[in-house]
Amino acid sequence: MNKNFLAVLCFFIIGVAFGQTKKLTLEEGVLQQYRAFRPDQILGFQWVPDTNQFLYFEELGRKLMIANPNDTKGKELVALADLNNTLKTEIRSFWGIELKNNSTFILSDGAKYFEYNFITKKGTLIATLSDKAENQTLNNTKDLVAFTEDNNLYFINKNNSKVAVTNETNSGIVSGQTYARSEFGISGGIFWSPKSSFLAFYQKDETEVADYPLLDINETPGKLVNIKYPMIGQKSEKPRVGIYNLATQQTVFITPKGAADAYLTNLSWTPDEKYVLIAEVNREQNNMSLHLYDAKNGAFVRTLLNEKNDKWVEPEHPAFFPHKNSNNFVWFSEKSGFQNLYYYSIEGKLIKQLTNNQFVAQSILGSNTKGTEIYFTATGPNAMNKLAYKVDLKGKQTLLTKTDGTHTVTVNHDGSYFFDEYTNHTTQSKSLLVDSKFKSTVLVESSNKYKDYIIGTSEIKTIKSADGTTDLVTRLIKPSNFDATKKYPVMVYVYGGPHAQLITNSYLDGANLWMYWMAEQGYLVFTVDNRGSENRGFAFESVIHRQLGINEMEDQIKGVEYLKSLPYVDGNRLAVHGWSYGGFMTTSLMLRKPGTFTTGVAGGPVTDWKYYEAMYGERYMDTPAENQSGFDQANTLNHVKNLKGKLLLIHGTVDDVVVMQHNLALVKKFIEAEKQVDFFPYPMHKHNVGGKDRVHLMRKVLEYIIQNNQ
DSSP states (O other): OOHHHHHHHHHHHHHHHHSOOEEOOHHHHHHOTTTTTOOOOOEEEEEOTTSSOEEEEEGGGTEEEEEETTEEEEEEEEEHHHHHHHHTSOOOOOTTOEEOSSSEEEEESSSEEEEEETTTTEEEEEEEOOTTOEEEEEOTTSSOEEEEETTEEEEEOTTSOEEESOOOOOTTEEESSOOGGGOTTOOOSEEEOTTSSEEEEEEEEOTTSOEEEEEETTSSSOEEEEEEOOBTTSOOOEEEEEEEETTTTEEEEEOOSSOTTSEEEEEEEOTTSSEEEEEEEOTTSSEEEEEEEETTTOOEEEEEEEEEOSSOOOOOSOOBOSSTTOOOEEEEEOTTSSOEEEEEOTTSOEEEEOOOOSSOEEEEEEEOTTSOEEEEEEOOSSTTOBEEEEEETTOOEEEOOOSOSEEEEEEOTTSSEEEEEEEETTEEEEEEEEETTOOEEEEEEOOOTTTTEEOOEEEEEEEEOTTSSOEEEEEEEEOTTOOTTSOEEEEEEOOOSTTOOOOOSSGGGGOOHHHHHHHHTTOEEEEEOOTTSSSSOHHHHGGGTTOTTHHHHHHHHHHHHHHHHSTTEEEEEEEEEEETHHHHHHHHHHHHSTTSOSEEEEESOOOOGGGSBHHHHHHHHOOTTTOHHHHHHHOGGGGGGGOOSEEEEEEETTOSSSOTHHHHHHHHHHHHTTOOOEEEEETTOOSSOOTTHHHHHHHHHHHHHHHHOO
16 A cells, blocks of 8 residues: 555544534633633733832732742742631732732722732732722822712821812713713823822813713613713713812813813923823814913913824824933934834923824834833734834834734833733644843743644735725735635625724734634635724725725625636625724625625614714715715715625624614614615623623624525
């Protein structure tokens, strides 16, 4: 018998006996990607301040470990039982601890905050909060806690007494919370000064913002719940920044220098606490000024810089101060066409453009203790990556992460070591400790958590966009038993809007695990990141301005043309699915490119941009008064007569992001046009469907496609 044949036969037998044998269930595909299939990782990594020691968790946070570069195996720092015995509490894990210094950490059981010294093994209660407390924010020295209750701001002082910073009785005045619907990188509304002499906060006046009704069906009878929802072109929030002086117990307020409804964003403190920096953006979002204010009296000092753009200016990063003894700062700007870093004096003089990359800087990780090196993340030349770099104040840039992929990096106090955890197309997760000479020690390398499962493959390629020159990244998921001689139906998964990138250099290439389940049903699952999506620079993203959906659709059609060029694609059996902006894209493709897809499933879609929120919508579309033709063109309600094929519309009934008026208005237009569509609500779910109900959602979506894409 031929030896080569025997070798192949043995390989086949071994593969059947020991290879992938389990079939992925849809429940697993929806719920277990980051649970049962979560890779082996270093959990809760934190550098101990001013040392080379680091903390991490074992047993999912129930065990706190300490290690150092010379002993990376680590040892248990404190037992959870001993901690609870000392503090007289019942804390279940170490998740959420914050290091105060090199011997003490802060942790909370939800209502109480404790300080625990892991050298002396002694602990102290530092703050007690009520059940109504939200937005809890520790100061830099970890001995004061600010928080909100309802719409007012408070803090717990060092005597564990509650101090009111605001005492507003008007329900339309909201202090200490995120505002501008979390646009402009805003993730909170409380800002302690470096030495805790002051407490700054966002305050928004929503009095003139329209109430939007949501129905709580869990009450008998149903209960009306109003939210404040500023739609495009309508009355919006009016912001102020409050600065509370802890010594005088007085507050000064800063209002926009422009219109009352301009945006005050990206607040930061100078290290000496003398000044507050605030980026003010006009409501049209084409003019941004970074202003400097006196912290004691709120007086305007000077404008540090100004940026204008005919399309939009979108600051998303507060000023960063590399050195604790200097007010010179680093500012992100996209004015070169890509996010880069610029170094300014507090007088507003540009000292140095630190980076001049033709790729996107994403975030600042920190600086060394000397303030001479700044660590940041960026895509690098391949936009699918997330890499770490450092740059000195003279502009010398160094790549820290040498392997392509998506990296999470934490640098120690002096830059002598950094922790690097990364994933890429072939690596589920790998955790390293790297020194300043780039010598690395592997802490954990995950095994393949899918090794026992029958799972398909993913192909990453590029195609040309509709402009004929721009490269677009595509991802094609194939079933495990793919046969190039067969013809396969395709499901196109789409988002397509700004601030999102679906295809990344990570394990599974950024795909959801349920897509691999869908592939095992005999499907190809295809995605293309069209122009307008994230991490490719301003020109790539801003083609959407005043014409949402136009260029995005044309690029998606280029993806369809590519699919139809493949000999194993059944070009007559194409379906499309997306959520939110992807829902807008799905309905747009079904109605404006009729006949391209047999079936569409649109979740939480924007259907008419005039119903969407002002902050996001006006940036990209302006207002109907300024751009009526653009709104008419993008309005899916104007194209219902074109529907061919099957369309399922889905919406959470208490969606407070894309309100259900979008979908109901579209359904009404379909009825008037005598067009049959399917509609499925998810009662009491917001903008997306979470928890176990998400399995129901994805079964609804995918079975609808399988049944109708014939």
